[in-house]
Amino acid sequence: xxxxxxxxxxxxxxxxxVILANKWPISRPHFLVLAITVLLSLMTSAAPTSDGDIRxxxxxxxxxxxxxxxxxxxxxxxxxxGNKSGTxxxxxxxxxxxxxxxxxxxxxxxxxDDWGVIRLFPEPSVIPQLTVQLSILASDGRELxxxxxxxxVTGETMGSSVxxxxxxxxxxxxxxxxxxxxxxxxxxxxxxxxxxxAPIQEAYLRTLSSLRYASELVPEAFPxxxxxxxxxxxVRREPSREDPMLVRLNRLQDYELLFVDTIDExxxxxxxxxxxxxxxxxxxxxxxxxxxxxxxxxxxxxxxxRNESTFTRLQAVYAAHRSLKIHEQELFELVLELENETRxxxxxxxxxxxxxxxxxxxxxQVWRATLRxxxxxxxxx
Numbered sequence: 001x002x003x004x005x006x007x008x009x010x011x012x013x014x015x016x017x018v019i020l021a022n023k024w025p026i027s028r029p030h031f032l033v034l035a036i037t038v039l040l041s042l043m044t045s046a047a048p049t050s051d052g053d054i055r056x057x058x059x060x061x062x063x064x065x066x067x068x069x070x071x072x073x074x075x076x077x078x079x080x081x082g083n084k085s086g087t088x089x090x091x092x093x094x095x096x097x098x099x100x101x102x103x104x105x106x107x108x109x110x111x112x113d114d115w116g117v118i119r120l121f122p123e124p125s126v127i128p129q130l131t132v133q134l135s136i137l138a139s140d141g142r143e144l145x146x147x148x149x150x151x152x153v154t155g156e157t158m159g160s161s162v163x164x165x166x167x168x169x170x171x172x173x174x175x176x177x178x179x180x181x182x183x184x185x186x187x188x189x190x191x192x193x194x195x196x197x198a199p200i201q202e203a204y205l206r207t208l209s210s211l212r213y214a215s216e217l218v219p220e221a222f223p224x225x226x227x228x229x230x231x232x233x234x235v236r237r238e239p240s241r242e243d244p245m246l247v248r249l250n251r252l253q254d255y256e257l258l259f260v261d262t263i264d265e266x267x268x269x270x271x272x273x274x275x276x277x278x279x280x281x282x283x284x285x286x287x288x289x290x291x292x293x294x295x296x297x298x299x300x301x302x303x304x305x306r307n308e309s310t311f312t313r314l315q316a317v318y319a320a321h322r323s324l325k326i327h328e329q330e331l332f333e334l335v336l337e338l339e340n341e342t343r344x345x346x347x348x349x350x351x352x353x354x355x356x357x358x359x360x361x362x363x364x365q366v367w368r369a370t371l372r373x374x375x376x377x378x379x380x381x
Contacts, residue, residue, distance in 0.1 A: 054145065057165040061182040063111065064189045069202040071195065072116040072209075073109060074128035077102035079136040096274060098136050101146070103271050105134065108184040112192070119260055120267065122364040126212040127253060129153050129205040132191065141285030142167055144180045148187050150194055153209045155232050158194040163187060172283045179282065208235050214249045217368070218375055221245055248378055252371045255349040259367045262347055263360060350374055 077098040083090050099120070106118050117128075124131050131151050138145035143166045150159040163183050171179035178184070212233060214221040222245075227234040239246045345356045345363055354370060356363040 054162045054164045055186070057163055057183045057186050059168075059182060061185040061189070063185055064192055066112060066114040067192055067195050069195070069200045070114060070116045071130045071200070071202060071205065072128035073106075073118045074121045074125045074131045075102050075106055075118070075134065076121050076124045076131065077134040077136070079139075081136055081139055094136075096270060097139060097278070098134070099267055100271055100274065100278060101136060101139075101144075102134060103267065104178060105132070105184050105187060108181075108188045109191075112188070119257070120264060121260060122263070122360045124151075126153055126209055126216060127257065129202070129209055130158075130191075130195070132187075137162065138164075140289060141179075141282030142289045144183055146183065146187070148190075150191055152198070153205055153212060154234070155228075158198060159190055161187075161190060167282075167286055172286065179286075204235065207238055208233060210246070210250065210253070211235060211239075213253050214246070217249060217252060217372060218245075221249060245379075248375060252375055255347075255371055255374075256368065258349055259345070259347050259356075259364070262345055263363070266345070 079094045079098040081094050081097075083094065102120050106120060109115055109118050119128065121127075124133055129152065131153075133149045133151070135147040135149075136145075137147060143164060145162065145164045147162045148160070149157065151157050163186060165180045165183035165186075167179040171177075208226075211222055211226045215223075215226055222239055225235065225237045225239055227236045241247075347354045347356065347367070354367070356366055358366070
């Protein structure tokens with residue numbers, strides 16, 4: 001199989017052979033643009049994603065029916081997109097991009113009023129009755145590939161698919177709508193279908209959520225009330241609603257959600273600040289990838305090298321690359337600045353102000369450890 005690298009080297013070798021054989025007086029600037037263009041095709045072109053086990057999203061997807069139960073939904077997002085530059089700025093961008101994609105899925109879920117509360121969690125949580133774990137596999141403005149795994153709080157997997165959406169030029173219009181909106185609609189449609197097809201008992205799942213949270217925060221709490229068999233959790237017994245331990249743990253759960261909601265306000269601000277820059281980056285990236293593919297399809301021959309319009313098109317490729325790098329640099333710097341702003345969070349709980357620092361994941365772990373200490377202290381008292 002010929003790779004993009006093989007094709008790029010072949011194009012460059014062909015160009016050199018034509019120049020030498022025909023003693024064509026190509027100027028140094030012309031050749032530099034040609035060489036840079038070919039090298040860019042080696043560095044920035046995206047390898048095509050195999051569609052073997054991937055669901056390719058169609059155009060103009062419409063939302064389907066409503067859900068039968070008002071379940072709370074928790075979304076957690078991670079990224080597996082490589083850090084090509086190896087810089088902290090790109091690493092911060094990919095993390096922020098994952099959060100943006102999570103927020104856009106939540107926005108699509110919220111279009112259906114039949115859900116309960118929909119939140120973004122730094123990591124999968126047992127508090128909501130339904131969790132959606134997203135993994136970003138590819139994202140370059142031209143295509144978005146996402147794996148979505150949907151699980152009930154019972155631990156059962158209700159759905160798992162990899163989705164691929166390929167943008168077209170009409171997706172990038174002046175109204176700056178999301179070019180991958182169809183992907184989010186498709187994921188939500190599949191979630192609705194999975195929930196509608198399962199025997200859902202909302203009250204039972206909420207009780208199970210409460211017991212699983214209590215067990216995670218305080219393992220010795222209610223050991224005989226929660227069952228587990230083959231990875232599936234169940235309610236063996238229901239504690240009294242007036243049980244002092246249950247009342248305390250429910251309050252600590254509210255404190256945990258208070259942290260999640262506080263973080264969510266910060267993420268909403270990041271989304272507003274980054275949205276336009278992210279859109280321009282996606283658009284510029286798609287334009288460059290489309291140009292490079294066009295050049296590889298047409299190739300570089302003696303005839304095309306003698307054609308001045310070919311050089312003009314090559315200049316356009318280089319201009320597209322410059323535009324991408326400008327938007328990319330602005331976006332990366334903005335993301336890094338905003339990430340630094342979200343590295344400190346203040347939460348008021350239990351008549352105290354708690355100050356947290358670090359990444360969102362680190363803050364979340366510290367906050368959960370703080371809740372355990374609060375429980376230990378109150379249990380002793």
